[in-house]
Amino acid sequence: MQAASDVHFDFAVLLTILTILTGIGWALDALWLARKRRGVIGDAAKAPWLIDFSRSFFPVILAVLVLRSFVAEPFRIPSGSMIPTLLVGDFILVNKFSYGLRDPVFHQEFLKGDRPERGDIVVFRWPRDPSVDFIKRIVGLPGDTVAYRDKVLYINGEALAQTPDGAYTAPKLPGGTAYRMRESMPGHEHHIIVNPDEPPQDFEFTVPEGEYFAMGDNRDGSFDSRGWGTVSERLLVGKAFFIWMSWDGSIGRPNFSRIGTRIR
Known part of the structure; x- marks a missing residue:
């Protein structure tokens, strides 16, 4: 869009x-x-x-x-759509030259860079309102057929392996508990959470050229490409790579265990 x-x-x-x-x-x-x-x-x-x-x-x-x-721009995580990888209150740095350099006013690319790969966590300008920044994980590249069936992600007909990795307690989730899974895609592995109390959101979609399909790691609690479509190359801001600060609002102090963490 x-x-x-x-x-x-x-x-x-x-x-x-x-x-x-x-x-x-x-x-x-x-x-x-x-x-x-x-x-x-x-x-x-x-x-x-x-x-x-x-x-x-x-x-x-x-x-x-x-x-x-x-070079690098700081962002604050405002929502839980990327749990368990990123938490509300994380302050992150985004690599601004990963996907090419753009001028800060008109956002025109003047120096070509790499293109996102599957598994990259990317900050981009929201297609429906480019004044708003979103952060999600890229799961579908241009030309990919992306499908979601019974909470399992399929890329070009191949299911991504999911390995159970314990429960994830989150008070705001219905029932208070979700399942943490280790999801594997070629060359990349990361954690997601799925909520058994939420119905599946099955779909199948072919990603157009020059576009990317983005999803949150909190698969049942993310407003992403399933709801508003794909992300154009021109809307890319950069690749998230580092947590430099994390504030835990529930205890009113920094979460020191997350500070200095590399984002994957």
Whole structure:
């Protein structure tokens, strides 16, 4: 589903505007105003406050823009759709150059990168509203036929092996308990949870070219491609790779066991 516009005002756009404005002030001072002040004594030798602000903050704002837009961007996990891999309150880093570099305003790719692989956990702009970021696991690549039968995922007719790996207690789930499973796909293995109290959501779908099928690891508690369709390449933000902070709201302190964890 194509959005009406991919351009929306967010922190990246604000950073870009501030970088341009302070950059103009910094350049004016470096090329012209600083020379005019040379030899002037007293208050007249001081730069106007706006120029002084630009000189001080342009390098900092530029560095933040470059790091956030082209290297790594922090995100906070707001929902339980990726349980048990990611928990509510996890703060993660997303690799911004994994899938190519894009400008922070119009999101046009100017440097080609790799394409997502099955099993990647990806942040992307939601197809129905590109101002909203989602995070899910890629399970279907362009051309794949993805099917879900009796809570087992099939890729091109092959069932992904599921190995029981104990119970997963979650108070907000009906019954309070789900089953944790180790799911295996070629070259990748990860955990999912399934809730026996929720009915199956069986489907079969062929992924169009240039699109990806994304699902949450909390298979019965995720609003994903089953509900709103596939993710276009142009909406990719980056690949999640690291938990740098985790806040456990139930106990009101950091969950130190998750800090520094690599995301798989």
